[in-house]
Amino acid sequence: xxSVWQALYQNKEFVNGVNLSQMITYTLLSSLxxxxxxxxxxxxMANQVRDGTVGNELVKPLSYKWLHVxxxxxxxxxxxxxxxxxxxxxxxxxxGIDIPTGPLEFILFLVSVxxxxxxxxxxxxxxxxxxxxxxxxxxxxFFTFACMTLFAGSIVPLWFYPDWLRxxxxxxxxxxxxxxxxxxxxxxxxxxxxxxxxxxxxxWCIALYAVEKLLWHGVQRHLVIQGG
Numbered sequence: 642x643x644s645v646w647q648a649l650y651q652n653k654e655f656v657n658g659v660n661l662s663q664m665i666t667y668t669l670l671s672s673l674x675x676x677x678x679x680x681x682x683x684x685x686m687a688n689q690v691r692d693g694t695v696g697n698e699l700v701k702p703l704s705y706k707w708l709h710v711x712x713x714x715x716x717x718x719x720x721x722x723x724x725x726x727x728x729x730x731x732x733x734x735x736x737g738i739d740i741p742t743g744p745l746e747f748i749l750f751l752v753s754v755x756x757x758x759x760x761x762x763x764x765x766x767x768x769x770x771x772x773x774x775x776x777x778x779x780x781x782x783f784f785t786f787a788c789m790t791l792f793a794g795s796i797v798p799l800w801f802y803p804d805w806l807r808x809x810x811x812x813x814x815x816x817x818x819x820x821x822x823x824x825x826x827x828x829x830x831x832x833x834x835x836x837x838x839x840x841x842x843x844x845w846c847i848a849l850y851a852v853e854k855l856l857w858h859g860v861q862r863h864l865v866i867q868g869g
Contacts, residue, residue, distance in 0.1 A: 642668050642796065643736065657800045663827050666738040667798055669729055670826065671819050674754060675795050676725035677717045678761040678818060682709045684782040686769030706853075710762050742828050749835045753822035756842040761789070761818045763849045770856045788813075794820030814845045 643665055650661040659667075686709070689695035698705055741747040768785040775781060790796060792815035799807050799820050810816050821842070825835045 643732075659798075659800055659827075662737070662739055664798075665736050666827060667823050669732050669736070669738055671795055671823055673721070673725060673729050674757070674819055674822065676721045678758050679717060679720075680713055680761055680765040682713060682762065682765040683769035683772070683785045685709060686766075687772035687775070687781040690772045706766050706857075709766070713762070739827065741826055745832065746825065746828065746835070749832075749839065750822055750826040753817075753825050753835075753839055753842060756839065756846060757818040757822050759846050760814055760842065760849060763846070763853055764789070764814065764818075767849065767853050767856060770853070770860055773860045788815055789818065792816060793818045794823075798823070814849065817842045817845060 646661060646664045646668065650656060650664070654660060656664075686695070689698060698708065701708065741750060765785060768781055768788075772781045792810045792813050794810070794816055795818075799810050799816060802810060810820075817838075821838050824830060825838060830838060
């Protein structure tokens with residue numbers, strides 16, 4: 642992807658108000674964030690619904706959601722440290738990355754990333770809940786991947802989207818997983834605007850948690866497990 646940006650920026654200092662160094666930084670750090678925020682919760686839930694093993698999971702004396710989240714944290718941490726991080730370090734050496742203008746900006750970036758991770762796991766769990774009605778993992782996994790890739794700006798930042806697509810992405814919560822934390826890191830927002838972004842993330846976390854609880858309550862009333 643870095644080669645694509647280098648070609649795009651050939652003989653150009655700025656494109657859409659962003660320079661090449663910022664785009665390389667965005668590409669590298671968003672990949673690192675994506676490595677840790679990637680989630681198969683929705684796909685796993687959909688498969689468990691299809692093959693009936695969800696019944697075994699639900700009788701365990703553990704939160705069904707946090708059972709999956711804790712497994713993914715361990716898996717993603719291993720993947721990030723063993724596979725992604727060494728590659729990123731090499732890329733940092735080869736291409737270099739921009740550094741935040743101050744320590745407060747970096748702290749706000751970390752806070753935003755943390756809230757983005759919570760949102761990513763919650764969104765994936767919500768998508769997984771729909772598998773209880775759809776009874777198939779294919780649609781759930783495809784729709785989850787499409788939304789998290791397109792609207793989160795994990796590959797192409799929202800700065801390069803056409804107006805109509807950027808308007809849709811702005812109205813949805815996915816951009817707070819990758820795009821907004823990276824925009825804070827790259828200094829695209831003032832401190833006041835960065836605090837506003839974090840406040841909006843907190844509001845989205847609360848709203849998504851409420852939606853999750855509502856849907857999960859409906860699933861528990863809807864679910865019927867046969868056999869035994």
